[in-house]
Amino acid sequence: MKTITQNDIEDIALGAALLGTGGGGDPFIGKLMALSAIEKYGDVKLINIDELKDKQKAATFCMVGAPTVGVEKLPNFESLEKAYEEYQKYYGSNIEAILPAEIGGVNSMIPFVLAAMKGIPIIDADGMGRAFPEMQMDTFSIAGIPNTPSVFADEKGNSFIIKTKDSEATEKISRALVDTMGGSLINGVYLLDKSDLNKNAVPNTISLAKKIGRIIRTSKTAVDELVNDYEMFQLFNGKITDVDRKTSGGFVRGTAKIEGIESDKNKVCTIEFQNENLICLVDNQVMCTTPDLITLIDKETANPLTTEGLKYGMRCSVIASKADNRWRTEKGIRTVGPKYFGYDYEYVPVEKLIRDRV
Amino acid sequence: MAYKLGIDVGGTNTDGAILDEQMNVISSFKSPTTDDIESGIKNVIEMLLDDIDFDKSEITHAMLGTTQCTNAIVTRKGLNSVGVIRTGAPAGTAVEPLYSMPDDLLSVIGENTFQVRGGHEFNGELIAELDEEKIREIAKELKGKVSSIAITSIFSPVNNEHEIRTKEIIEEIWDEEVAFSLSSEIGSIGLLERENATVLNASIIDVARKTIIGFEKALEQNGINANVYFCQNDGTLMSKEYTLKYPILTVACGPTNSLRGASFLSDFNNAIIVDIGGTTTDIGVLNNGFPRESSLSVELGGVQTNFRMPDIYSLGLGGGTIVQIKNNDFQIGPDSVGYRLPAEAKIFGGDVLTVTDIAVAKGVLDLGDRTLVEDLNTRLVDEIYEEILKMIERSIERMKTSAADVPVILVGGGSALIQGDIEGASEVVNPGNGGVANAIGSAISDISGEVEKIYNIDPGERENTLAEIKKIAINEAVEAGADKDKTEIISFEDVPLAYLPGNATRIKVKAAGPLRK
Numbered sequence: 001m002k003t004i005t006q007n008d009i010e011d012i013a014l015g016a017a018l019l020g021t022g023g024g025g026d027p028f029i030g031k032l033m034a035l036s037a038i039e040k041y042g043d044v045k046l047i048n049i050d051e052l053k054d055k056q057k058a059a060t061f062c063m064v065g066a067p068t069v070g071v072e073k074l075p076n077f078e079s080l081e082k083a084y085e086e087y088q089k090y091y092g093s094n095i096e097a098i099l100p101a102e103i104g105g106v107n108s109m110i111p112f113v114l115a116a117m118k119g120i121p122i123i124d125a126d127g128m129g130r131a132f133p134e135m136q137m138d139t140f141s142i143a144g145i146p147n148t149p150s151v152f153a154d155e156k157g158n159s160f161i162i163k164t165k166d167s168e169a170t171e172k173i174s175r176a177l178v179d180t181m182g183g184s185l186i187n188g189v190y191l192l193d194k195s196d197l198n199k200n201a202v203p204n205t206i207s208l209a210k211k212i213g214r215i216i217r218t219s220k221t222a223v224d225e226l227v228n229d230y231e232m233f234q235l236f237n238g239k240i241t242d243v244d245r246k247t248s249g250g251f252v253r254g255t256a257k258i259e260g261i262e263s264d265k266n267k268v269c270t271i272e273f274q275n276e277n278l279i280c281l282v283d284n285q286v287m288c289t290t291p292d293l294i295t296l297i298d299k300e301t302a303n304p305l306t307t308e309g310l311k312y313g314m315r316c317s318v319i320a321s322k323a324d325n326r327w328r329t330e331k332g333i334r335t336v337g338p339k340y341f342g343y344d345y346e347y348v349p350v351e352k353l354i355r356d357r358v
Numbered sequence: 359m360a361y362k363l364g365i366d367v368g369g370t371n372t373d374g375a376i377l378d379e380q381m382n383v384i385s386s387f388k389s390p391t392t393d394d395i396e397s398g399i400k401n402v403i404e405m406l407l408d409d410i411d412f413d414k415s416e417i418t419h420a421m422l423g424t425t426q427c428t429n430a431i432v433t434r435k436g437l438n439s440v441g442v443i444r445t446g447a448p449a450g451t452a453v454e455p456l457y458s459m460p461d462d463l464l465s466v467i468g469e470n471t472f473q474v475r476g477g478h479e480f481n482g483e484l485i486a487e488l489d490e491e492k493i494r495e496i497a498k499e500l501k502g503k504v505s506s507i508a509i510t511s512i513f514s515p516v517n518n519e520h521e522i523r524t525k526e527i528i529e530e531i532w533d534e535e536v537a538f539s540l541s542s543e544i545g546s547i548g549l550l551e552r553e554n555a556t557v558l559n560a561s562i563i564d565v566a567r568k569t570i571i572g573f574e575k576a577l578e579q580n581g582i583n584a585n586v587y588f589c590q591n592d593g594t595l596m597s598k599e600y601t602l603k604y605p606i607l608t609v610a611c612g613p614t615n616s617l618r619g620a621s622f623l624s625d626f627n628n629a630i631i632v633d634i635g636g637t638t639t640d641i642g643v644l645n646n647g648f649p650r651e652s653s654l655s656v657e658l659g660g661v662q663t664n665f666r667m668p669d670i671y672s673l674g675l676g677g678g679t680i681v682q683i684k685n686n687d688f689q690i691g692p693d694s695v696g697y698r699l700p701a702e703a704k705i706f707g708g709d710v711l712t713v714t715d716i717a718v719a720k721g722v723l724d725l726g727d728r729t730l731v732e733d734l735n736t737r738l739v740d741e742i743y744e745e746i747l748k749m750i751e752r753s754i755e756r757m758k759t760s761a762a763d764v765p766v767i768l769v770g771g772g773s774a775l776i777q778g779d780i781e782g783a784s785e786v787v788n789p790g791n792g793g794v795a796n797a798i799g800s801a802i803s804d805i806s807g808e809v810e811k812i813y814n815i816d817p818g819e820r821e822n823t824l825a826e827i828k829k830i831a832i833n834e835a836v837e838a839g840a841d842k843d844k845t846e847i848i849s850f851e852d853v854p855l856a857y858l859p860g861n862a863t864r865i866k867v868k869a870a871g872p873l874r875k
Contacts, residue, residue, distance in 0.1 A: 028662070029550065032453045068864070069480050071548045073512050076451040113452065155449040156485070182449075182479045239758070245852075261755070299756075313643070313650050313669065315756060 001051060001121070004044045009034050009112065014216050015209030016108035017304040018319070021293050023276035024105015024131030025067035026306060029074055034112035037077070041116040046124050049203060052097055052194045058123055059087060060101040061188045062110050064135070064152070064174065067275075067308070069183035070106060076155045080114045083153040083188045090149060090161055091191055099123040099197075101138060101189070103205040104131025104276075110186070122206065127190075129202035129324040130293050133275045135174065136167030137336050139326045140190055143200040150174065150189040154181045202324045215302075222302035223317055233354055235280055235287045236269040236318040237262050237299065243310045256296075256310050258318070269318060271296065273307045278341050280318055285357070288320040289338045291327035292350040295319045320350045360418040363406070363584065364801025365399055365573070366615055366794075367391055367424040373797035374402035376410065376417070381622070381802065385409045386794040395426060396572035403580045417582050419873060422573045423589035423800035428609040430565040431463075431659040437561040438506035438537070440467045443496060444553065445520045446477030446512030449485050455510070455553055460660040467561045470504055472496050476520045477512030480812060480862065485512060488520045490527055497531040508560040510541035510553040516812050518542035537563040537603075544604060546810050547864060551664035558661060559606035566605030570598055587803070587873075591667060592848075593618045593648050594806035594870045597838065609658060610667040615799030617642045617649045617668060620769045622802050623789035629765040630754050630783075633795070634772030636678040637694040641671045641753050648848055673753045677772035678703070679713045681742060688742050690749065704730050713775060716742050722777040751781045758782065769795040806848070806870035807834025814862050824852075824865070831869040845871030 004012075013031035020027070038044060052058065061083065063070055088095055098111045103126040115122045127138035141147055147167045152174060153159040158181060164170045170189075178185050192201075208230075215225050226232040238258035245254035253274045260267040264282075272279035277294040280287045288294050296305040299315035326332050328349060338345040359379055366373045368391060375386040387405040392398035399422075407414055430436050442455045455471040456464060474496070476488035500507065507528060511520040521540045528536070539560040545552030574586060588601040589611040596607065613633075620631040627647040633640040643650040649668035656665045674692030678699040682689045695702040695710055702708035704715045705726025717723040719731040720743045758764060766783035768776055769792035780786050791798060809831045815823050828847050836842045851866040 029453065032458055032550065036453050036457055066480070068547060071550075073446070073477075073479070073485070074450040074453055074549060076448055078448065078451075155451075157448075182483075182485070183481075311651075 002046045004038075004046050004112065004122070006035055006038065008210055009038070009109070011213030011217060012206060012209045013109060014213030014303075015211065016103055016105060016213070017306070018212050018216065018295050018297065019129070019205070019209055019293065020104030020131040020304065020306070021276045021295050022273055022305065022307040023067070023133065024102060024107060025063070025070050027106050027109055029071055030106040030109025033074070034109045034116070037113040037116040042119065044112050044115045045121040046206060047097065047121045048124050049194060049197045049201065052123065052197065054194060056096040057093060057191045057193055058097040058099055058197065059095045059188050059192070060111075060127055060190050061098055061114050061186065062101040062107040063184060064187045065178045065184035067106070073155075073182065073184055075184070075186060077113070077117060078157070079153045079155045079186045080110070080117065082157065082159050083151050083186045084114060084118065086153065086159050086161065087151040087188045090151065093191070095120070095191070097121050097123050099201065100126040100206070102126055102128040102131045103202075103209055104128065107131070108206070108209060123197065123201075124206045125197060125201035125203045126205045127201060129205055129327075130291075131276055132336055135171040139200050139202055139324065140192070140196075141167040142326060142329075142331050142335055145190065145196065145200065146170070147189045150187060152177065152185045152187050154185050200326075202326070223297070223319070226319065230321065232319050232321040233288075233350060234317055235294075235320050236260065236267070236282055237264050238269055238316065240310060240312055240314045240316065243312060252307065254307065258316065261315070271318070272343060274341055275307060277307065279338060279343055279345065280320065286345055286348070287353055287357070288350040289343070289345055289347055290341065291323035291332060291336045291347070293321045293323060322350060359412070359416050361412070361416050362801045363403070363417050363420040363582065364797045364799070365402065365420070365422050366612065366796035366800050367395060367399065367422070367426065368612060368796065372398040372402050373794040374406050375791070375794050375797040375801055376406050377798070377801050383791050383798060386791055386797060388794060394572065395424070395569060396576050399573060399576040400579055403576060403582070407580060414580070414582055417584045419587065420573070420577055420582065420584040421587045421589060421595060421800045421803055422569075423611045423615045423796060424569055424608065425612045426569045427562045427565055427605045428658070430562050431558055431609070431661075434463055434466045434659070436565045436568070437466045438564050439504045440470065440557055440560040441496075441500040441504040441507040442471040442553075442557055443474060443493070443507065443524060444472070444510045445474045445488060445524060446485060447473045447475045449477060450512055450549065453550060456557065458550065458662060459554065459557070463659065463661065467557070468504065470500060474524075478514070478517040478520070480513055480516060482513075482517045488523055490523070493524050493527045494531060497528040501532055504536075506537040506539065506560040506563045508539045508541070508553070508556045510549070510556055512549060514540075514542035515547050515810055539563075539603070544606060545664050546866065547812070548664045551662055554661050555606055555663040555665060558658065558663065559604060562605045563602070566602055566608075570601060589615055589800050589803050590806070591665065592806070592868070593799070593803055595803040595873070600838075609665070611800075612796065613640060613642060613668045613670050614649050615796045615803070616640070616769065617644055617799065618647070618802065619795030619797070619799030620644075620767045620789070620792065621647050622798055623769070623791055623795060624765075624767045624787045626765050626767060626787065629767050630757055631767050631769060632750060632754070632773075633770040634768065634775060635676045635770050636699060636772065637674070637676045637696050639673040639675045639750065639753070639772070641673065641757050642668055643757050646848070669757075671753055671757055673749060675713065675746065675749050677712065677714045677775060681711045681713060681716055683711065683738065686738065688738065688745075690742065690745060713746060716746065717775040723774055747776070747778070747780065750776065754780065754782050768792065804870040804872055805835055805838050805840035806868055807831050807836070807838055807840070808866070808868040809834065810864070810866040812862055812864050827865055827867050828869070831867040835869040835871055839874055840871035841874040842871070845869050
């Protein structure tokens with residue numbers, strides 16, 4: 001068990017932005033909420049999955065909706081409280097620990113707020129190991145644990161619990177409700193014990209985010225360290241020359257073109273994104289695809305860049321890393337592979353793509 | 359004949375330039391910046407008026423670019439005490455206003471924050487009715503306690519009625535003057551950054567007033583009776599009244615004016631500008647005559663804001679940069695003798711080897727006493743000079759957005775240090791008057807108008823909607839004093855909002871044009 005300090009929160013948020021692969025919402029707001037909650041309610045303890053007692057149950061809590069709404073209409077503590085209490089009431093049992101639904105982006109921070117408020121620990125794990133846009137896209141759902149019932153609460157005191165036939169239905173129904181209720185809600189889901197978590201959660205991702213964040217914040221050679229010590233790959237160095245965004249099916253789809261500099265001079269890198277970065281091509285050759293992680297980071301500061309923030313002229317490095325093995329299964333690839341997002345590429349693990357290229 | 363007077367008050371120097379109707383620079387000077395601002399401006403105006411023989415009553419426009427507000431925020435000096443009101447509860451309460459601000463700033467502006475029921479959803483619906491009774495209570499509580507009030511409402515860029523109503527209620531209760539800063543007029547979507555910028559704006563109202571009065575006095579003392587304008591971050595102008603309300607919009611005008619001035623002097627609209635000073639070389643990019651903006655959100659005095667600033671790369675290389683030689687090896691910078699160059703450089707009889715000395719030894723610059731650097735090894739001088747060029751070339755390469763060569767424009771006091779070809783440059787231009795590019799940038803600034811809102815665009819209606827939004831921006835610019843025939847759209851940005859149906863799109867448009875004659 002470790003106590004999470006304010007510095008840890010800074011680092012986790014920064015690392016979470018990298019693991020957010022361009023999406024997942026801006027962790028800046030989540031960070032301030034977490035810092036503010038810790039200041040107001042007290043410290044948060046981080047535990048490993050194995051530190052959970054046999055009968056204790058954990059749930060995931062996150063924000064759902066449009067990141068653009070989330071940065072303007074911040075949540076309140078009451079909506080988290082409401083979601084938590086309604087969920088306990090529904091199950092008639094206590095939620096004694098929580099974990100992030102996704103480690104990427106703003107949702108890495110929401111559990112810290114609730115954990116501080118309720119004085120319960122956070123589990124060092126999450127349900128994605130990155131960020132994905134839809135609710136059925138987590139390691140619990142693909143393991144056959146549907147995300148139902150699922151509780152939602154807004155900042156005005158409204159809440160609802162939906163029971164659905166499967167995780168895809170939860171996604172579809174809740175999306176319509178989120179829109180009606182102002183575009184951004186708190187969501188709580190799953191009731192997991194130690195064995196569920198050991199089998200199905202992506203472990204140690206909060207610690208991982210913290211280490212990555214610390215490197216970005218303190219190291220002058222952040223990219224080298226990430227590549228050497230964290231099994232990441234540097235795919236490209238360049239300058240963004242074009243960003244084309246379109247709304248389709250409720251998501252921001254787009255393409256960023258990056259012209260190479262330094263050793264990548266005279267090459268062109270193309271990033272396809274849908275909230276998150278999903279495909280990376282260099283001179284039309286596939287270098288990495290979802291579910292493996294693709295993140296653009298600022299060339300100077302190594303700060304991760306969000307797909308919303310991409311702009312003409314930015315100098316960046318494209319960094320990739322391996323997705324959790326659960327995403328590399330047939331079911332995982334069906335759920336979050338290139339074809340699901342409408343790209344006609346076969347999934348090939350990033351390390352193999354890189355090996356074959358050289 | 360009508361003349362324009364441009365002034366730029368920098369940290370070290372106050373620069374001035376006078377332009378005629380055909381935009382010819384007829385005089386320019388530099389004079390040290392003074393603590394009271396006013397006498398520094400007065401001095402440089404006197405130098406300008408002494409230099410040329412003309413009827414000073416024909417100076418019709420006077421423009422001031424200044425970093426006074428920026429300095430006040432950074433040094434926490436002369437700031438207003440600020441009342442901070444956010445309408446949006448019950449939403450948003452998880453992060454209180456001012457939460458992310460540094461303590462030393464809070465100890466100056468105070469921690470008078472309030473969250474009131476009100477605000478809007480992304481689609482303009484109410485989060486809650488505005489709690490007017492509560493605002494009346496706050497107004498009474500703040501009376502006499504603060505001199506400036508910052509008001510932010512959730513989704514006010516979509517609907518600002520609660521900010522306006524809050525201001526009205528306070529005005530009904532207060533009889534004395536108080537300055538209001540409304541977030542919808544200052545920033546874009548992103549509550550905390552916008553709120554921070556609004557609070558910073560509220561905190562520099564007095565500093566702005568003092569600067570404005572100082573400028574007017576300096577003009578008056580020199581018998582100049584001109585329309586007064588102030589430079590904004592994006593190279594456009596504001597009226598005195600607007601500057602008093604939104605001084606925060608002046609915080610980055612220094613580098614902007616330098617880039618725009620260089621563009622004007624060289625006649626290039628798309629180029630890389632290399633501004634070589636005493637300690638640093640600032641490199642920026644001109645796109646269609648305006649600075650390329652930085653992609654990162656900007657921290658100002660330790661406060662996160664969502665302002666866009668010009669994208670500037672600062673290289674630790676200037677005329678005063680110290681060159682160390684050990685055996686046959688050398689190191690350039692990053693330390694600099696700065697303004698002590700005339701006392702410490704070798705060519706002036708000092709004992710510090712500087713970049714200026716190298717340029718003189720190399721023969722590219724005729725300054726001071728060349729015999730004092732004659733003992734330097736010629737081959738080493740060549741190598742050092744080569745490395746100086748390389749440092750600049752590498753920095754230019756970083757700022758370029760395509761592999762194609764682009765024009766490079768050299769300005770600033772140190773621009774004479776550079777001679778010869780620069781790799782990556784299609785041509786190297788060293789325009790006259792490059793030393794006072796800032797003041798010239800200030801004199802040639804445009805008038806602008808801006809619109810930023812979330813629109814629901816019907817698929818078939820995109821073209822029409824965009825055309826209408828652009829028209830609103832142009833009208834705003836014209837109303838602010840721009841020449842209708844020459845006003846055009848200078849920036850356009852649309853970001854579709856994720857997850858929301860109905861093609862909700864955030865659109866930001868800015869139009870600008872030269873001052874109407």
